[in-house]
Every structure is written in C-alpha cells, then in structure tokens.
Amino acid sequence: MIYLDNAATSWPKPPCVARAMVDFLNNTGANPGRGGHRLAIRAGQSVYRARETVARMFITPDPLRVVFGYNITEALNLCLQGNLLPGDHVITGSMEHNSMMRPLRQLQKEGVELSIVSCDKCGRLKAEDLEAHIRPNTKMVALNHASNIVGTIMPIREIGSICRKYGIIFLVDAAQTAGSIPINMERDMIDLLAFTGHKSLLGPTGTGGVIIGECVNVKNMRPLLRGGTGSNSEYDEQPDYLPDAMESGTINGVGLAGLTAGINWILHEGLNKIRNHEIRLTQQLIDGLLDIPRCVVYGTLNAREQTAVVSFNIQGMESSEVGLRLDEEYDILCRIGLHCAPMAHMTIGTFPEGTVRFGISYFNTEDDIIRAIEAVAGLSRETI
Amino acid sequence: MNNKQYTVLLVYSSSYAIKANQILSKEGISSKMIPIPRHISSSCGVCLRISTGDKSRVLEVLKDKGLPLDGVFEIS
Numbered sequence: 493m494i495y496l497d498n499a500a501t502s503w504p505k506p507p508c509v510a511r512a513m514v515d516f517l518n519n520t521g522a523n524p525g526r527g528g529h530r531l532a533i534r535a536g537q538s539v540y541r542a543r544e545t546v547a548r549m550f551i552t553p554d555p556l557r558v559v560f561g562y563n564i565t566e567a568l569n570l571c572l573q574g575n576l577l578p579g580d581h582v583i584t585g586s587m588e589h590n591s592m593m594r595p596l597r598q599l600q601k602e603g604v605e606l607s608i609v610s611c612d613k614c615g616r617l618k619a620e621d622l623e624a625h626i627r628p629n630t631k632m633v634a635l636n637h638a639s640n641i642v643g644t645i646m647p648i649r650e651i652g653s654i655c656r657k658y659g660i661i662f663l664v665d666a667a668q669t670a671g672s673i674p675i676n677m678e679r680d681m682i683d684l685l686a687f688t689g690h691k692s693l694l695g696p697t698g699t700g701g702v703i704i705g706e707c708v709n710v711k712n713m714r715p716l717l718r719g720g721t722g723s724n725s726e727y728d729e730q731p732d733y734l735p736d737a738m739e740s741g742t743i744n745g746v747g748l749a750g751l752t753a754g755i756n757w758i759l760h761e762g763l764n765k766i767r768n769h770e771i772r773l774t775q776q777l778i779d780g781l782l783d784i785p786r787c788v789v790y791g792t793l794n795a796r797e798q799t800a801v802v803s804f805n806i807q808g809m810e811s812s813e814v815g816l817r818l819d820e821e822y823d824i825l826c827r828i829g830l831h832c833a834p835m836a837h838m839t840i841g842t843f844p845e846g847t848v849r850f851g852i853s854y855f856n857t858e859d860d861i862i863r864a865i866e867a868v869a870g871l872s873r874e875t876i
Numbered sequence: 877m878n879n880k881q882y883t884v885l886l887v888y889s890s891s892y893a894i895k896a897n898q899i900l901s902k903e904g905i906s907s908k909m910i911p912i913p914r915h916i917s918s919s920c921g922v923c924l925r926i927s928t929g930d931k932s933r934v935l936e937v938l939k940d941k942g943l944p945l946d947g948v949f950e951i952s
Contacts, residue, residue, distance in 0.1 A: 525890040528911025528922040533890075536909075536922075540894040556891055723889035726918040736889050 499851030578603025615644030642791030652681030695751030
C-alpha cells in the first residue's frame with residue numbers, strides 16, 4: 493500500500509511516537525497539573541516537556557506561552573473568536589481552509605469587518621496586495637502558511653514585518669507547514685502560531701494548539717472554554733495567565749507524550765533533510781504527472797515554492813473515480829474533492845469539481861512516486 | 877532537607893512549579909513539588925518546597941529568570 497494522504501494526517505509515524513504514548517499510559521497515567529502526588533507531577537512534567545519541545549521547534553523562548561488543545565481548528569477558533577470584536581477589521585487570503593474561513597464568516601455576521609486578499613491561480617499572495625487592505629481599525633492578519641490544496645507557501649516573514657510596522661496581530665495557520673518547513677516565530681514576526689500535531693509534526697490526532705507571542709495581551713483575549721485548571725481553585729473565575737487562561741479541563745497527556753516524541757524525532761533527523769527529501773519527491777511527482785496526457789497539474793509546479801502536496805485532475809474522469817480506483821486497483825491512498833477549502837478551489841479554478849491530491853511525507857520513497865505516476869498514467873489512458 | 881523546617885513557594889500553577897523546579901535544578905538548588913499545604917492556600921495545585929537556608933538565593937534566581945511568585949511561607 494502506498495499512503496499519499498499525509499496532508500490530511502501523516503502516516504506512518506516514527507515508532508518512538510507509539511512507544512511514548514504506551515509508556516505514558518502504562519507508567520505515568522495520572523492527571524497532568526492536578527494534585528500533588530508523584531504520578532500527577534510526572535504527568536505534569538511530561539506535558540511541560542511537550543511545551544518545551546514545541547517552543548524549541550518554532551524558536552520561541554517561553555514554554556508557558558504554548559497553549560495546547562484538541563487540534564488546529566480549535567486553536568484558530570480561539571485566536572479569532574478570542575481577539576476579534578465587532579468593529580475590528582481582519583485580513584485573510586483567498587487560499588484559506590474552512591477552519592479559518594468559517595469562524596471568520598461567523599464573526600463577519602457578528603460585525604467584524606473582513607477583507608480577503610486575492611491570490612493568483614497558483615495560490616500565490618503578494619505582501620503588497622495585503623498591505624493595501626490595511627485600515628485604521630485593522631486588528632489582525634490571519635493567514636495560512638501554505639495552501640492545503642496546492643501547497644503554495646505564503647511570504648510570511650514579509651507579511652509579519654508589515655504587521656509589526658502597523659501594530660497588527662499576525663496569526664499564522666501552520667497546519668501544512670509545521671514540521672516540514674522551518675518556522676521561526678521571532679524572525680518571522682508571528683504573534684499567534686497555530687499548529688496541529690497529527691500532520692508533519694508526526695504526533696497523534698487530538699493534539700494541537702497555539703503559541704501566543706509576547707505582543708498579544710492575554711488579559712484582552714477570551715478563552716473558548718472556561719473551567720478547571722488545577723490552579724487558583726479557591727476562585728470561581730478563570731485565571732488570566734498562560735497557559736491556564738486558555739486551557740481548561742484535563743489535557744491530552746497521552747497524545748502530547750506522542751507529539752513530544754514526534755517533534756524530537758524531527759529535530760534529531762533534521763528539518764532541512766526532511767524538507768529536501770520532500771522537495772525531491774514533490775518535483776519528481778509534478779514532472780511525472782505533467783508528462784501524462786490529459787493530466788492537469790495545479791499550483792506553482794515548483795517544489796521549492798510549495799509543501800509536499802500536489803493537486804491534479806485527469807480530464808474526462810471525475811476526481812472521485814480517480815481516488816476510488818487508485819485505492820481499489822492500485823493500492824494508493826489519496827484525498828479527492830474540495831479538501832475543506834472551497835474558496836481556494838475557486839482561486840485555482842477547480843470549483844466545484846475539486847481535485848485529486850497526493851500528500852507526500854518523509855517516509856515516502858522515489859519508488860512510491862514512480863508507482864503513483866504509473867497508476868495515474870494508466871487511468872489517463874482509459875479516457876481516450 | 878529538614879522536613880520540619882522548610883520554605884514553601886507558591887506559584888500560579890503546576891506549569892510554573894515545573895518551570896521553577898527546572899530553573900533551580902540547573903542552578904544546583906534542590907526543590908520539590910508538593911501539594912499546597914491547606915493552611916496556606918485552599919488551591920488544589922502544587923507548590924515548591926525548598927530548604928529555608930536556600931531561600932534568599934532561590935528568590936534571587938527566580939526573580940532574575942522572570943518567574944513570578946504568588947507567596948513565600950516559612951513552615952516550622
């Protein structure tokens with residue numbers, strides 16, 4: 493079987509991930525941050541290690557500003573709903589995922605002003621186009637780091653610098669890039685970095701969160717949930733310090749133990765090595781697909797300008813049929829359709845039919861890519 | 877560490893206790909996370925127990941590292 497759906501969830505994981513989770517369940521087990529017995533403290537230390545590891549990955553100094561949650565959708569909702577009020581203005585791009593667009597559309601209904609910067613047909617966004625949308629009441633720029641459909645990478649450092657200049661909060665959705673492209677929260681001038689654990693960070697599902705930069709005033713940010721934090725228990729009001737202010741209820745200690753192992757594996761292997769391998773396979777896939785008659789490939793067609801996802805269609809065959817037949821006849825697993833990003837498909841010209849998407853990981857090989865190209869060529873021959 | 881005479885440092889939450897514990901450990905100062913004594917606070921969290929003899933150095937180190945304290949209590 494060839495797994496090419498890594499942009500949705502990475503698989504397989506390095507063996508250390510499952511080992512760390514089993515170890516947590518069998519030997520640590522207790523509730524992190526609640527109570528003072530030795531297992532509770534050990535569990536708390538394990539979660540704290542996860543904070544430290546995430547902070548090291550994204551080059552940010554304070555582990556206590558790493559807020560964990562269920563996934564990046566939760567993290568984006570926290571950042572958007574927690575900071576934007578009626579009368580505020582927010583800018584986003586036209587390649588966003590619904591995890592960004594749906595909360596933004598809801599906020600728009602409630603009186604938040606929304607501007608959407610148009611990207612070109614390859615998904616590229618120009619920083620100067622974004623700057624032109626800034627108004628006196630612009631509070632936030634909220635942008636994905638790379639498209640989940642065509643992988644096009646946004647110029648985040650340039651945009652971060654613009655945001656700093658105007659004193660605007662810069663929220664980056666790193667769902668598709670965390671763990672595959674270097675992110676430096678300080679140098680990229682990111683104020684809110686939302687991440688998910690189960691994609692390129694190689695952790696399990698049910699892990700994700702946001703790093704809240706020093707420029708964001710936590711006292712002005714509203715949590716999504718309020719509840720038990722294991723701290724300030726004598727008061728029935730939510731604490732106003734991180735991470736407790738934004739993290740209520742028992743945290744996913746088992747999952748975070750796995751996430752720590754996944755990130756440490758990446759740091760040990762080397763992010764540049766991972767990125768270079770993914771660039772090589774991505775370009776091999778793009779070039780191979782471009783050689784196939786009636787195969788249309790979307791995006792920049794340059795692996796260095798994008799993450800390891802490639803979207804394509806075979807003319808004369810629906811993406812759903814391509815996906816089903818790749819699975820049943822060629823043993824290749826991929827994702828088809830709109831990938832929860834209708835506006836991005838409108839931008840690249842594939843709405844409403846969608847595309848077939850291959851998502852590559854570090855664990856794929858050149859041979860996997862050759863077999864995937866041959867499979868698409870085989871299906872394409874049937875459309876003559 | 878004499879268990880009869882020690883100093884308790886209250887911090888905001890268990891995450892802060894772990895952070896303080898790490899900072900002190902790197903400085904070669906012994907500390908232990910314990911449940912907050914009920915007569916000090918009714919919070920259900922943990923605090924840091926240190927030797928009273930280390931108190932002034934501990935306070936200096938934690939202040940230097942920017943770790944806020946919620947209270948310091950000598951227990952005898």
